[in-house]
Amino acid sequence: MEKILVGLKRAVDYNVRVRVKSDGSGVETDGVKMSINPFDEIALEEALRIRERGEASEVIVLSIGPGDAQQQLRTGLAMGADRAILVEADAALDALDRARVFKAIVDREGVELVVLGKQAIDDDNNQTGQMLAAVWDRPQATFASEVAIDGNTARVTREVDAGLETIEVDLPAVITADLRLNDPRYVKLPDIMKAKKKPLDTLALADLGIEASPAIEETHFAPPEARQKGIMVDDVSGLVTALKDKGLI
């Protein structure tokens, strides 16, 4: 195939302990480290491996969000993507709108495979890949832990509650990456220098002529209810006593 499209979402870094703003309007993002959503990094790694095996010729990374998302796209280029597209939009854009943006880029570029992370670790929605497959009317292979391309089909092993499910899909298709699909490569300094010369195009959301979906409104953020402070026991017999006291054994 020719082109693979990969989504890179700018999200609060995996290691940040997120705090809710005191006025409940959202979570604190000022001065907080931002990174590529970890599942998207896995998606990009898989796309790069497919290209490196000679099964595709170009990997395009796409981010939908504020201008700052250029940083994540540059990281993606340093990992090995050939070029990048930023569609400037509000960070809180709903998943169906994101899916429609992906679809617009798929049509423009003639993409045959889209690889996305299965979910973003900020909104934890787990929707965009499935929605893209729907608006594109193409197969979806979500939560992938193994991908094999064979001509015009892909064989994908999926992590499901019951175990590992394997399905076969015709291309074009959407694949979403789960944790154990691969270990993303580390970026080396010379790659960062090279990435600065790779093309990064910026588009405005309005340029794509996308119809806005009925939005879900986020009205209030609150910290989760804290669990009551527990007790420490000194040894196993203390543990057994505590469990008996609670009527659990």
Add this chain to the structure above:
Amino acid sequence: MANVLLIAEHDGTNLNPSTAKSVACAANIEGAEVHVLVLAADAAGVAAEASRLDSVAKVLTVSNPANENALAAVLAPQIVALADGYDYVFGPSTTFGKDLMPRVAAMLGVNQISDIMSVEGSHTFKRPVYAGNAIVTVNAPEGHTVVATVRTASYRAVGSDNAAPVEAVDPGVELPTHTRFVELQTGQSDRPDLQTAARVVSGGRALGSSESFDIIYALADKLAAGVGASRAAVDAGYVPNDMQVGQTGKIIAPDLYLAIGISGAIQHLTGIKDAGTIVAINKDEEAPIFEVADIGLVADLFDAVPELTEALD
């Protein structure tokens, strides 16, 4: 009146417990009339089970060999065709529902609310974000179908003293053939199912090997418990993926949860926050798991776990 179409999860023979929990959520919508939709190769057995669930007004069935395996691309167009006239379309937030429901939502032209943990009003819901570090209240747009998944750990299954009518329906749509089931490899186990077990014992990276997990299994068997694991233990290959508990694994709510050699990363804690009692055994007294544990024991797990197993005789 608020009509809810709830998509049943099943394995072709038995209804998955996620369905009864999702019914409990749907029943919280004021004036809800809940219809359960069973899409299967032969829906009769599963439909009979669904018709016994309390709060269910009707069970709809579609029996079609194409529905033998739950492929989202095959199921979604049937659901969309049958969703006409419903105000809500719900599914469980299991891998089944997570795969399927966004496809349904997009085909209906609406966004989806993932992981409902409480119903606050006809269009207002609470859901977790940032691995459960924040709970957001969301409003779905009025005048559109509400498509959502239910965070099943937030709900107790409804009872099963009902006898709702069962009705076969025909979605009358052409189904795609671009997506084909190949196989399902499932870790056969006689132990209680991780997602529904009243007790769960989980092991972490500190176990150090696949073989060491034997002491976790031995303790679990003594307690008639399900067995889970942290992401680190799964990544290290000690246990299969279907045992992972946490943000991207299974979200569970057992009465008793024992975290053995699990440090307690926030991504793990979000998977157990609804557990009744959390017990932590860890060598590192600074481990974050102790911040959420109801009972904590600082000890070498290789001493403490066999000792505990023996003490339970």
